[in-house]
Amino acid sequence: MGLYPLFADLTGLPVLVVGGGHVAERKIAALLAAGAQVRVGAPTLTPVLMQQVEEGKLEHHAGPFQPTWxxxxxxxxxxxxxxxxxxxxxxAASERRIFANVVDDPALSRFQVPAVVDRAPLTVAISTGGAAPVIARRVRETLExxxxxxxxxxTALAQxxxxxxTQRWPDLPERRAFYDWLHDGPVMALLRNARSDEAEQVFLDALSATEAPASKGSVLLVGAGPGDPGLLTLRGLRALNQADVILHDSLVSEAVLVLARRDAERIDVGKRCGGRHTQQEQIHQLLLDLAQAGRRVVRLKGGxxxxxxxxxxxxxxxxxHGIPCEIVPGITAAVACAAYAGVPLTHRDHARSVHLLTGHGKESLDAMDxxxxxxxxxxxxxxxxxxxLDEFTQRLLQNGRRPDTPFVIIENGTLPQQRVVSGVLHELPARAREQAIHPPALLIIGEVAALAHEHAWFGSLHA
Structure with a gap:
């Protein structure tokens, strides 16, 4: 280990920054956030630093460097x-036994300023000892x-x-088990959902209980997005990495599933047209049984x-049934597929509203206005x-939608095999048959669909 890791409490302590440019500005911002009394020495300062001096946040030594600073x-x-x-x-700092950092010059530095992941009061610091700051930054991005x-x-609650x-759990293994429950159980979930008062009450109840709290199962309903794994949310990725069991739809891409915790059990509960079909009641019961068995369950859905x-x-x-349930939204297909086809769902000149519809089943069509x-x-x-498509097109035309209204069908939207077929409304069914369109596919009808010809940027466009 080349460097000795150290977290310094600088609250109220004087710290000197030599330099008045934008690099010094960034360093000073971090020092002020840590509570240090910062003095900046330089002939000139950036406007931001000058304002901080005027506001009394900094002291300024004007002019060239003096060792007495x-x-x-x-x-x-x-x-x-x-x-x-x-x-x-x-x-000069070494002569006075003061730790010095020289920005971007590890050979002259006695300490390094790490890349930081801030979950105050929890702080994670990453350093390469100045050897490769960009690698430290990339590691920080991963941890974020x-x-x-x-x-x-x-962490603040535990603090x-x-x-x-410590008094309640003097035995170290029992105390560790309590901290595991604190992290994995309902307290963490309540804090994640901005319910801090309830979280603290659950925490205090556990401290007062005669027996150690038992871990309970939970369910997260997670949106996997439209298929491109890059569109999975950070919250969704964390859920996949913490899951014991993942119940996923058939539309969830393998590229998303491989991001999950490796030892998580996967259960395919997809509903396939003309193929194997998992009844919704079976899914309900499976979720209940797994959660009651103490498992952390992710119900992973496309979109x-x-x-x-x-x-x-x-x-x-x-x-x-009393099962804790959180919702992790995903990017829905209409938003993602339209974007990947270069089609804005709303546009000041072309579309003042957007309707999300389903063409699944005759009952859905009959219920539409x-x-x-x-x-x-x-x-x-x-x-x-x-x-x-035939019935949908016919009903729109019969109710006055213009035959030349543009459309696009986006098949396998956001995936490498994405295809976009375009045309006008009266030829929609024929164009779909001609291009052998198959599910999953999203249909967009409206003036904005014509913009795909100018702005399509992903996959193939069949005009």
């Missing part, structure tokens, strides 16, 4: 673009995706009650759970409509 300092950062001057600052933002308030936790995903029904069922849907200057985004 170091008197009484605990740390010094040299942030000028003059290496000789930086070396002079570092040498992995570490839940609720870790901050969870406030640390003495009580968004609450947009034609029956997530509302599953949430209601779980809540009725066709005169309203046939109006111009609105966008219709139709899910699961490939099997009923």
């Amino acid at each position: 170091l008197n009484g300092m605990w740390l010094v950062i040299a942030a000028t673009d003059d290496r000789d001057l930086n070396a002079q600052v570092a040498a 995706t992995e570490l839940d933002h609720a870790l901050g308030p969870l 406030r009650h640390r003495a009580r936790i 968004d759970p609450f947009v034609f995903g029956r997530g509302g029904e599953e949430m209601e069922f779980l809540r009725q 066709w005169p309203a849907l046939a109006q111009d200057h609105q966008t219709l985004a139709v899910y699961m409509g490939v099997a009923r």
Whole structure:
């Protein structure tokens, strides 16, 4: 280990920054956030630093560097673009046994400023000892995706009650088990959902209980997005990495599933037209059984759970049976597929509203307000409509939608095999048959669909 890791409490301590440019500005911002009393030495300052001096947040030593500036300092950062001057600052600091950091010059530095993941009061610091700062930054970016933002308030909660936790669980293994429950159980979930008062009450109840709290199962309804794994949300990725069991739809791509925890059990509960079909009641019971067995369950759905995903029904069922249930939204197909086809769903000149519709089943079609849907200057985004394109087109035309209204069908949207077929409304069924369109496919009807010809940027466009 080349460097000795150290977290410094700089609250109220004087720290010197030599240099008044934008690099010094960034360093000073971090020092001020840590509570240091910052003094900046430089002939000139950026407007931001000058304003901070005027507001009394900084002290300013004007003019060229003087070794006497170091008197009484605990740390010094040299942030000028003059290496000789930086070396002079570092040498003067070394003579006074003051730790110095020279920005982008590890050879002159006695300490390094790490890349930081901030979940205050939890802080994760990453350093390469100045060897490769970009690698440290990339590691920080990875950790940002992995570490839940609720870790901050969870750590603060544990900090406030640390003495009580130690008193209640004097045995170290039992105390460790309690902290595991704190992280994996209902307290963390409540903090994640911005319910801090309830989280603290559950925490206090556990401290007062005669027996150690038992881990309970839970369910997260997670939107996997339309297929491209890059469109999975950070919250969704964290859920996949914490799951014991994943119940996934057939539309969830393998590229998304491989991001999950490797030892998580996968159960395919997809509903396939003309093929194997998992009844919704079976899915409900499976979710209940797994959660009651103490498993952390992710119900992974293509797109968004609450947009034609029956997530509302599953949430209601779980809540009725006392199972904790969280919702992690996903990017729904209408938004993602339209974007990947270069089609804005709304546009100041072409579409003042957008309707999300499903063409799955005759009952859905019969329930629609066709005169309203046939109006111009609105966008219709139709899910699961490939099997009923003839009927859908006929009803729109019969209710006054113009035959030359543009459309696009996006097959396998956001995936490498994406195809976009375009045309006008009266030829929609014929064009779909001609191009052998198959599910999954999203249909967009409206003036905005014509923009695909100018702005399509992903996959193939068949005009």
